[in-house]
Amino acid sequence: MDFRRLRLDESRVIEMAEPDDNRINSCIEKWLSESHSAARRQFHEESVLTSADADNAYWFIREQYGKTAAKSAMVRFLRANGFATIRWRVFLAEMRARGQGIIRQVLRYATAFKQLRRVRAVAQNITFEKAFALADAEFGMMQKREEIRWLFELVRAKRPGVVLEIGRDFGGALFLWSRAAAPDAHLLAIDTKPVGRLGKWSSYSLVRRAFAVGSQRITLLMDSDSRSETTRQRIAALLEGRMVDFLFIHGDHSCEGAWQDFKTYSPFVAPGGLIAFHDISQNPAERTKGVAQFWREFTVEHETDERVVSDEPGFGIGVYRMPG
């Protein structure tokens, strides 16, 4: 098999291996070497690689490039290094990789179910401090505590019946909204991240849907670009004529993206409803420059309020209340 035809990019494969696992890196490098004799020479000089290393490297390449590429690479490696019973070794590596895949899946679900139980145990009227601590520990919060506390209290005072979040990621903020919203709220969250093979039954989805307390409902739109007309139409259909009381825009960080999200989804927001933006600080980090620019333009025409509590570049929350 020709690796160049398969577009195996050596640096990507090596990058993917554990950075401190030199044996596996070295093994993958050799597999990808175009020169068998150079690989053999190096192998005998170092005399460090075993077929167990080959097994591990098989797993890494299989994850990234699939079974065919991993098999082909392993055969090359074993041949170049004089191993006997190549077919059996490749077969066993494949069996182990499958076993590891199943074990990883089982462990992932076991962890998810524990997390799900911890999340479910959190009452709706929990204090901000406790909600923030849990969200931070379980999912990682992306906002400054004092900034998001301010927004959380604004949202809780409103007890929104419909919440829409653009850019959900691990769901830290979504968890807070579930504890700030009405007991029968519908929370919808959009992200471009892929749905995965198991869809709403994936461990990711099960945990996030379990944020719902009381008779709340959570709808996760996965693999959905907020800028696409299909996503807009799906949101319109899911809302069934209800208006959004709180819209949190934290997806595409470009200036145009923030404008587009505002223009596309603000018509769904009820009069008096809140629209919040994250990363508006005028002392931006590299990746928040677009939102900072958006906010400069937005505040020229709109009456807003904001919290920016630190000198650290990036962060900052801006809020706009829909007129009416």
Ligand SMILES: C[S@@+](CC[C@H](N)C(=O)[O-])C[C@H]1O[C@@H](n2cnc3c(N)ncnc32)[C@H](O)[C@@H]1O
């Ligand atoms: C900073 S994270 C959001 C974090 C989340 N709001 C929180 O505070 O926990 C930004 C997310 O937006 C998503 N995203 C970026 N562009 C998007 C788009 N056009 N449509 C939907 N999601 C988008 C990314 O995949 C990423 O997960």
